[in-house]
Every structure is written in C-alpha cells, then in structure tokens.
Amino acid sequence: MKQLPGETIRLLSSSQVITSVVSVVKELIENALDANSTSIDVKLDNYGFSKIEVRDNGSGIKVEDVPVMAIRHYTSKISSSEDLERLTTYGFRGEALGSICSISEVLVTTKTAADDNSTQYALNSNGHVTSKKPSHLGQGTTVTVLNLFKNLPVRKQFYSTSRKCKEELKKVQDLLTAYGIIKPDLRVTLIHNKAVIWQKTRVSDHKMACMSVLGTAVMGSMVPFQHCCEYPEINLSGFLPKAESDSSLTSISSSERSFIFINNRPVLQKEILKLIRQYYSMMTHKDCTRLYPVFFLNITVPASAVDVNVTPDKTQVLLHYKESVLLAVENVLKSLYGPLPATVPGENNETDVTSADMFVHRTEQTDVVGSEMGPSGNNELHARTSFLSLSSDVQNCQAVKNTEICLNHQTSCGDNVPSLLDKREVSKSDAFPDSSSNLLCEEEQNGQNMTDIQRSSVPLDPESKKANDEHLLGFDNTDQLDKNEGASVPKDLPEISADSWSMGSAFKDSLGDKLEPVKILIPEAGGRISKQKEYTPEQGNDPQISNQSVKKKNVISEKFGHVTAYDLINSKIIKKAKSAFEIFTHECRPKLINDNPKTSMADILLKIEEQWKNLSEEAKKNYELKAAKDLERYNRVVKKVSAQTVHRPTKEPGKQKPKLRGSAADQQKLDKIFHDQIEKKGKLEQPVKTVTVPFSLSSCRRHLQRQGKNVSGEQELFLIRRQSCPDVWIFATEKKLKLLNPYRLEEALLCKRLLMNHKLPVEKLDKPILLSDSLIGGSQYMAALYKMQKNYQSFHGSGYLSDPRLVANGFQIKVIEGVSATESHLEIEGMANCLPYYGISDLKEILSAVVDGNAKEVCECRPLKVVNYLEGEAVRLARQLPLHLSKEDVQNTIYRMKQQLGKENKGCVHGRPFFHHLTDIPEVDK
Ligand code: ADP
Ligand code: MG
Numbered sequence: 001m002k003q004l005p006g007e008t009i010r011l012l013s014s015s016q017v018i019t020s021v022v023s024v025v026k027e028l029i030e031n032a033l034d035a036n037s038t039s040i041d042v043k044l045d046n047y048g049f050s051k052i053e054v055r056d057n058g059s060g061i062k063v064e065d066v067p068v069m070a071i072r073h074y075t076s077k078i079s080s081s082e083d084l085e086r087l088t089t090y091g092f093r094g095e096a097l098g099s100i101c102s103i104s105e106v107l108v109t110t111k112t113a114a115d116d117n118s119t120q121y122a123l124n125s126n127g128h129v130t131s132k133k134p135s136h137l138g139q140g141t142t143v144t145v146l147n148l149f150k151n152l153p154v155r156k157q158f159y160s161t162s163r164k165c166k167e168e169l170k171k172v173q174d175l176l177t178a179y180g181i182i183k184p185d186l187r188v189t190l191i192h193n194k195a196v197i198w199q200k201t202r203v204s205d206h207k208m209a210c211m212s213v214l215g216t217a218v219m220g221s222m223v224p225f226q227h228c229c230e231y232p233e234i235n236l237s238g239f240l241p242k243a244e245s246d247s248s249l250t251s252i253s254s255s256e257r258s259f260i261f262i263n264n265r266p267v268l269q270k271e272i273l274k275l276i277r278q279y280y281s282m283m284t285h286k287d288c289t290r291l292y293p294v295f296f297l298n299i300t301v302p303a304s305a306v307d308v309n310v311t312p313d314k315t316q317v318l319l320h321y322k323e324s325v326l327l328a329v330e331n332v333l334k335s336l337y338g339p340l341p342a343t344v345p346g347e348n349n350e351t352d353v354t355s356a357d358m359f360v361h362r363t364e365q366t367d368v369v370g371s372e373m374g375p376s377g378n379n380e381l382h383a384r385t386s387f388l389s390l391s392s393d394v395q396n397c398q399a400v401k402n403t404e405i406c407l408n409h410q411t412s413c414g415d416n417v418p419s420l421l422d423k424r425e426v427s428k429s430d431a432f433p434d435s436s437s438n439l440l441c442e443e444e445q446n447g448q449n450m451t452d453i454q455r456s457s458v459p460l461d462p463e464s465k466k467a468n469d470e471h472l473l474g475f476d477n478t479d480q481l482d483k484n485e486g487a488s489v490p491k492d493l494p495e496i497s498a499d500s501w502s503m504g505s506a507f508k509d510s511l512g513d514k515l516e517p518v519k520i521l522i523p524e525a526g527g528r529i530s531k532q533k534e535y536t537p538e539q540g541n542d543p544q545i546s547n548q549s550v551k552k553k554n555v556i557s558e559k560f561g562h563v564t565a566y567d568l569i570n571s572k573i574i575k576k577a578k579s580a581f582e583i584f585t586h587e588c589r590p591k592l593i594n595d596n597p598k599t600s601m602a603d604i605l606l607k608i609e610e611q612w613k614n615l616s617e618e619a620k621k622n623y624e625l626k627a628a629k630d631l632e633r634y635n636r637v638v639k640k641v642s643a644q645t646v647h648r649p650t651k652e653p654g655k656q657k658p659k660l661r662g663s664a665a666d667q668q669k670l671d672k673i674f675h676d677q678i679e680k681k682g683k684l685e686q687p688v689k690t691v692t693v694p695f696s697l698s699s700c701r702r703h704l705q706r707q708g709k710n711v712s713g714e715q716e717l718f719l720i721r722r723q724s725c726p727d728v729w730i731f732a733t734e735k736k737l738k739l740l741n742p743y744r745l746e747e748a749l750l751c752k753r754l755l756m757n758h759k760l761p762v763e764k765l766d767k768p769i770l771l772s773d774s775l776i777g778g779s780q781y782m783a784a785l786y787k788m789q790k791n792y793q794s795f796h797g798s799g800y801l802s803d804p805r806l807v808a809n810g811f812q813i814k815v816i817e818g819v820s821a822t823e824s825h826l827e828i829e830g831m832a833n834c835l836p837y838y839g840i841s842d843l844k845e846i847l848s849a850v851v852d853g854n855a856k857e858v859c860e861c862r863p864l865k866v867v868n869y870l871e872g873e874a875v876r877l878a879r880q881l882p883l884h885l886s887k888e889d890v891q892n893t894i895y896r897m898k899q900q901l902g903k904e905n906k907g908c909v910h911g912r913p914f915f916h917h918l919t920d921i922p923e924v925d926k
Pocket of ligand 1: 027031032035056058059060061065069070074075076077090091092093094095096097098140141
C-alpha cells in the first residue's frame with residue numbers, strides 16, 4: 001500500500017466541492033456575500049470552461065491573508081468548531097479557493113478599504129501565490145478562474161454537448177436568482193460571452209426581489225405568509241400561490257422556481273418541497289407529479305439547529321428539529337389551502353422519506369406546539385392571521401407595483417387603489433364596475449386556454465431564432481403553436497431598450513422594419529375585408545386560425561450584388577437637377593416652416609403647391625429658367641466625371657475590379673437608391689403582418705350600450721380581450737375603439753409619481769458650503785430659505801431645513817443659529833449624489849421656482865437635471881415590467897391613469913400617446 005501523492009489527494013477531494021461550473025460560481029458568490037458585497041458581476045466565457053470571473057465590491061482580502069487564502073483549511077470565518085454553533089457566513093471550511101486552484105488557473109485581484117491600490121495575484125495548483133502585480137480595480141475582490149477542469153478530461157468531456165453546457169448556464173442563472181431573492185439589496189449580473197443574460201437590481205425587500213425575479217403577474221397570484229414559533233424557535237416567511245390561483249401562473253414543470261432557504265442558504269429540502277406540492281396539487285386539483293408550485297420559503301432557525309456540514313456543496317442541511325419545521329410549514333399550508341383530504345392514517349404522508357416514523361414525530365410535535373400556542377385550532381388561526389395582515393400589505397404593494405421600487409417608501413396617492421390580488425374584491429369595487437362584465441370576451445368559448453397566451457410570446461432561445469421570427473410574423477399560426485406545444489414560457493427574454501419600446505420600435509421583423517402590434521382592418525361595406533384575398537373558406541373553417549398575408553422576402557438574395565448607398569456615397573455627389581417647382585419649394589419652404597411652426601410637413605407642401613398655382617406666369621418662367629440652368633450644371637458635371645472614369649482604366653489596366661467612384665452611372669444608381677428609399681418609407685405605413693381577428697363592431701356597440709345604461713357621466717373604458725392576442729390591449733369607449741400601450745402609460749405614471757415624491761438620496765459633503773446672498777444670487781432667495789420649515793435635532797441650537805422642496809431634491813441644509821438672528825447662517829451639509837455636477841445652480845433653480853414661480857409642491861420646483869434624471873429612472877423602472885401583463889395589471893394601470901393623470905395626458909416620457917385611435921364605432925349597423 002502506498003500513500004497517494006499530495007497532488008492526487010488534492011485533486012480527489014477538490015472534485016467533491018467543485019463538480020461543475022455552477023459549483024465554482026456558488027463558492028465564489030458565497031465568498032463575495034460573506035465579504036458583505038452588495039454588487040456582484042459574474043462573467044463566463046465558453047459556458048465557464050474557458051473563464052469564470054466573479055467580481056464583488058466587498059471588503060477585500062487583507063495583505064497578510066493573501067498567502068494563505070487558497071491554502072486548504074485556512075479560513076477567516078471561524079476559528080473553532082464552537083463557532084459553527086453561531087455561524088452566519090456561507091463559508092467556513094476554507095476549502096473552496098484551494099480546490100478551485102487544483103483544477104484550474106486562478107487569479108485573485110483584491111483591495112481592502114485600507115489598501116491604496118488593488119493587486120492581482122496569480123496562484124498555482126497548490127494555492128500558493130506565484131506572482132503579483134498592481135491592478136486598477138476598486139475595492140473588493142475579483143476571482144478569475146481559467147481553464148476549469150484542465151486536468152480532469154473526463155469531467156470536461158461530460159460537458160462536451162451544447163445541451164449540457166446550456167443546462168449548466170441555466171443552473172448558474174437559477175443559482176444567482178436564488179441569491180438575488182434572498183438578498184434584496186444585492187445587485188447581480190450574469191454575463192456570458194460578453195452578453196448580459198440576466199440581471200437584478202437592488203430592491204428594498206423580499207417582496208420586491210420576488211417581484212423582479214418572478215414578475216408582477218406571478219406575484220399577483222401569490223400570498224405572503226409569516227409564521228413564528230417560539231419553542232423550538234422557527235420563523236417561516238415568504239410567498240405561496242394563493243388558494244384558487246391559476247396554476248398556469250403559479251406552477252412550472254421543474255423545481256427551479258421553488259425557492260427554499262434555511263438561514264438565508266438556498267437548500268434542497270425534498271420533504272418540504274413534497275409537502276408543499278401535495279397541498280398545492282390538492283388546491284389546484286391537478287396532478288402533482290408534473291407540476292412544481294412557484295414559491296419562496298425562508299426558514300430561519302438558530303444557527304445551532306442546523307448542520308450545514310453534510311454535503312460538500314452545502315445544499316443539503318441537517319435540521320435538528322426537522323419535524324417541527326415540517327409541522328410549521330404544514331400549518332401554514334393548511335391554513336392557506338385547507339387540510340388534505342382525510343386518508344387512512346399514515347397514508348397521506350406515504351411516498352417518500354417522510355415516513356410513518358416521521359408522522360408519529362409530527363403528532364408529538366403538534367402537542368408541543370399546541371401547548372405553546374394554545375389549542376391546535378388556534379395554532380392554525382394564528383397562521384391565518386399572519387396571512388391576512390400581510391396580504392393586505394402586499395396587496396397595497398401590488399397595487400402600486402413597480403412604483404414602489406423607487407427606493408424609499410413614501411406614501412402615495414396610489415396606495416388605496418383596490419387590490420389586484422383578489423378578483424372578487426376588484427369586481428366589488430367601484431373602480432371596475434364588474435371586471436368580468438367589463439370584458440367583452442367573445443372568444444372565451446373558443447376553448448383556447450391561457451397557455452396560448454404564453455406560447456404566443458417571443459421565444460428567445462438562440463436556437464429557436466427561426467421559429468422566433470416566424471412567431472413574430474405570425475403568432476397565430478396554429479400549426480406552429482402545436483409544434484411548440486412542449487415549449488413553456490420563454491426564459492431569456494430579449495434585451496429591449498427602454499427607449500425602443502417606448503418609441504414603439506422594440507420589435508423588428510426579419511426585414512428590420514418596425515413591427516406593429518396589431519392593425520385592425522376596418523370592414524368595408526360588404527363586411528369582408530378586401531385585402532384578405534387569401535382568406536379562403538377552407539382556411540376559414542376555424543375562425544381562430546387567422547391567416548397571414550406575410551410575404552416573406554429573402555433579404556440576402558435581394559441585397560446580394562447590389563450597390564448600396566454606402567458604396568456610392570463617398571464618391572463626389574452630384575446634386576440632381578431640380579425642377580422649377582423644386583427650386584420654388586426650396587426657396588419658400590424655410591419661411592413657411594418658420595411662420596407656421598406647428599403645421600405638419602404635408603400641410604406645408606399643400607401650401608406650397610397652392611402658392612405655386614397662384615404664381616404669376618412671369619414668376620414661373622423665372623423659375624423654369626433657373627431649372628434649365630441647373631440641368632445644364634448637372635449635365636456638365638456628369639460629363640466631366642464620366643470623362644475621368646473613362647481615363648482611369650487606361651491608367652490602371654491591371655485592375656479589373658469595377659470602380660464605383662464618381663461614374664455617371666453611379667449617380668443614377670444613387671438617385672434610384674434614394675428614390676426607392678423614399679418609396680419604401682411610404683410603404684412602411686402598411687402593416688408588415690396582417691392578422692384577421694374576428695370582431696364585430698355592432699356586437700361591441702350593443703355590448704357597450706348595455707353597459708352604458710348603468711354608467712353615468714364620465715367616459716368609461718371597456719377592455720376588449722382576445723385570447724388569441726393576449727398582449728393586445730384594445731379599449732372601447734362609447735364611440736371609439738383604441739389601442740393602449742400599457743408600458744407608455746405605466747412609464748408616465750411612474751414618472752409622475754417620482755416627480756411628486758421621490759426623495760433623492762443625500763451624501764454628506766467633505767466640506768459644507770456656506771450659503772450667502774451673493775452665492776445664491778439674491779437676498780430674496782436667502783430670505784426664502786430662512787422662511788422654510790426647520791427641524792431641530794440637537795441641543796446646540798442647530799437644525800436642518802426640512803422643507804420637502806429642498807429635501808426631496810437632495811439638499812441637506814443646516815441652520816447654524818447665532819446669538820442674534822443676523823448671526824445665524826445656513827450651510828449645505830449634504831447633497832444628492834446621483835447626479836453629476838449637481839450643486840448651487842440647481843438650488844438656485846429650486847429657490848427661483850419657490851420665490852418667482854410661487855411653487856408650493858415638490859414637483860413644481862424640480863430642477864431640470866432632477867426632472868431628466870427622474871424621467872430616466874421612470875423609463876428604467878417601467879422597463880422592468882414583465883413582457884406579458886395580466887388583465888388585472890392593465891385595468892389597474894387604467895384606474896391609476898384616471899386617478900392620477902386625470903385630464904392631463906401628455907403621453908409617455910418621450911411624448912408618445914398612450915392610446916392609438918383604431919376606429920370609430922358606428923352609430924348603427926352598416
Ligand atoms: P471559506 O469561504 O470557507 O473561508 P474559501 O476557500 O472559500 O474558504 O476562502 C478562503 C478565504 O479567502 C476566506 O475565508 C476569506 O477570508 C477569503 N476570501 C475568499 N474570497 C473572498 C472575497 N470575495 N472577498 C473577501 N475575502 C475572500
Ligand atoms: Mg468560501
């Protein structure tokens with residue numbers, strides 16, 4: 001028998017911790033979190049096999065710790081086994097870095113607050129530092145792992161298929177999602193091959209974290225819960241699917257959205273998961289073998305009650321009083337969904353580890369808990385109370401949804417909006433006379449269920465790019481849908497820039513043209529849509545199958561071999577000869593535009609035509625003369641240029657490559673290209689895709705008339721939902737049919753809300769700025785400041801100006817009172833730090849609004865910089881809205897529009913309207 005060499009031992013034991021890319025990322029993330037990081041960037045190249053880089057902004061590694069950081073069993077987190085009893089960190093074994101070193105090349109760049117600069121260290125396979133060099137990175141640590149499994153070919157081979165690699169990437173994303181939820185104030189990004197795949201911003205609490213990860217639609221179907229138990233000490237909190245929630249929203253076919261944490265550690269707890277699935281499937285009356293409910297369960301127990309040291313990756317933990325925890329979870333489930341149907345004792349917990357023996361335990365535990373908290377009935381009641389109190393809280397939160405993401409919690413006028421969570425509540429409220437009757441769901445009987453909605457979304461798996469384009473072009477193609485039956489909701493949604501969707505240009509078709517969400521065809525007298533020639537009776541068998549008249553162009557074949565404007569533009573451009581009318585237009589247009597700044601170009605052109613008609617014969621002749629001269633010029637230049645090109649081949653006989661520069665023929669081509677472009681622009685107005693949606697204006701009108709009877713005064717908006725086009729939001733008023741862009745509306749609402757009450761975070765200045773009349777531009781402004789509300793905090797006679805107009809705009813101004821009034825003075829002690837070059841001139845802007853503009857409200861005296869910043873924030877926040885909104889979301893948005901925007905309706909931040917007029921509803925049937 002021989003002792004294994006050290007190298008081999010290390011290799012063997014490391015492969016227990018480090019079995020995959022995701023385990024490396026997990027260890028590095030946990031190290032970053034243990035170092036109190038609030039921002040983590042994970043970058044992978046080639047699915048992590050070429051490079052894994054985790055950068056954090058944490059405390060960094062002290063110079064004296066560097067030599068041992070990757071030596072096995074060196075850790076800064078515990079010093080004895082007793083420390084495990086009060087463990088608060090993710091790591092404690094001092095193994096991860098060492099293990100990673102033994103199977104890859106590792107670089108660690110780090111800087112603590114005390115260090116002047118960061119340093120990059122290279123480590124060898126034993127974890128020893130082999131070299132160091134200065135680096136430019138800021139505080140925190142960056143660990144770079146290169147060539148993972150370089151010496152473990154078998155492991156590497158395991159990941160040789162692209163499917164395995166993609167699965168691995170998905171696992172990394174799921175892992176980051178878990179940490180993102182449990183650490184709301186953590187900012188995380190995941191970048192693969194330089195493309196951002198997933199990210200999460202900082203949010204205020206778990207509720208918001210879930211919202212940003214699961215989306216508002218799913219969170220709308222969730223209920224928060226809290227359950228406390230004193231002995232043994234167990235705290236449960238989180239979100240579970242509401243009773244009667246729609247299982248297409250609250251469950252998926254894998255457990256990746258079933259989040260269980262024990263003391264903030266994401267864990268696999270099969271028994272808990274099973275318990276929750278049992279209750280969930282009972283509630284939904286669905287088979288639980290396929291579905292996993294979406295939930296977030298955070299279990300907090302004393303550190304001494306868990307043993308994390310069970311598996312190398314710490315995803316399995318040993319709970320010392322697991323049965324009590326299971327019982328507590330079950331109590332929560334029971335009070336939410338009701339008890340499981342009565343079964344033969346021992347049978348309801350049959351199938352897995354949760355064996356009969358545990359069942360007995362549980363019964364015992366009931367007694368324990370019972371004696372602590374009163375009769376077991378009360379026990380349930382207790383849990384239920386927690387639901388209700390918290391659920392109203394989340395409902396409020398839900399009602400104001402993303403608006404609440406604005407970092408600080410300020411009360412707002414949106415807070416008492418009726419909840420979205422409870423359909424019954426909504427239908428009872430005045431806001432939505434009756435949500436169901438408000439819907440003209442003509443298609444509901446067609447049997448197309450909700451899952452279709454999700455299928456018609458935009459899939460983004462790069463592999464399905466083609467299918468994707470087809471989806472975009474014709475998501476009503478039922479065959480297509482059937483083929484995709486298995487595909488669930490797309491996971492990686494596209495990066496859509498805020499501006500692009502707000503401007504309505506987020507989606508492009510394969511030709512790069514803007515994709516209109518929908519175009520309603522207005523029926524002609526005959527009732528048949530004339531353009532729909534292809535709509536044959538065979539196709540028409542099923543009114544659901546809307547046909548598409550998409551002419552697919554092959555972009556490549558069309559463009560191949562063609563001269564583009566770019567080929568020609570850098571040759572000398574010869575201005576085309578102008579006609580007499582063109583010269584006239586050229587001359588008089590600037591003045592007309594100047595005089596009628598609001599008139600559209602088309603109207604200006606009409607005016608010019610009119611003027612041209614009224615022009616005297618003599619004047620017209622004059623222009624024709626000019627035109628003739630221009631034509632002469634054109635011919636002259638063209639001749640000259642073509643003479644040059646004729647010469648060229650004689651100079652360079654070797655070069656047969658056709659030169660495009662400067663030839664007269666080019667000029668014609670160029671003219672043609674521009675001409676075509678103008679034509680194409682005109683064509684853009686036409687819908688790229690035509691979808692026939694069965695729709696009857698007269699039945700719509702009749703429905704509205706019926707509704708109209710119990711509606712008084714104010715114009716009511718009725719949502720028309722079509723299950724085949726779930727992302728199309730059509731509203732009918734008494735006379736009109738309009739299309740809503742809910743994102744624009746949400747953006748405007750967010751913007752308004754931010755302008756009204758968002759408080760810019762303040763940072764203390766290194767040196768306070770003493771305010772004076774001269775600095776601020778007048779004694780009247782100083783006087784206004786002195787008049788503002790003060791808030792005295794200390795006994796030293798100094799306080800702060802607490803006027804919201806200053807505070808919300810990020811000015812912390814201290815009042816230093818002297819012996820007499822004349823001796824007191826003001827100084828800016830802190831200022832908003834989120835805006836570059838923010839300062840005195842912005843304070844002046846506020847004061848000028850207050851003094852000269854008599855601004856009373858915060859929103860009336862926002863400096864321009866702040867307005868711009870908040871508008872940007874609104875766009876950014878609105879962008880985080882899910883791609884698919886629920887009916888309730890949109891109705892709530894409309895409700896808030898009426899409440900908060902009233903008559904004022906300036907469109908979104910970019911000034912684009914919320915509604916697009918589709919057609920008038922005829923008074924009588926045609
Ligand atoms: P453990 O986390 O179990 O202590 P590791 O091998 O993961 O062991 O890390 C070893 C030590 O290196 C840690 O105890 C910690 O002091 C230091 N360290 C590792 N990564 C970081 C980081 N991102 N920020 C600060 N310190 C770190
Ligand atoms: Mg660690």
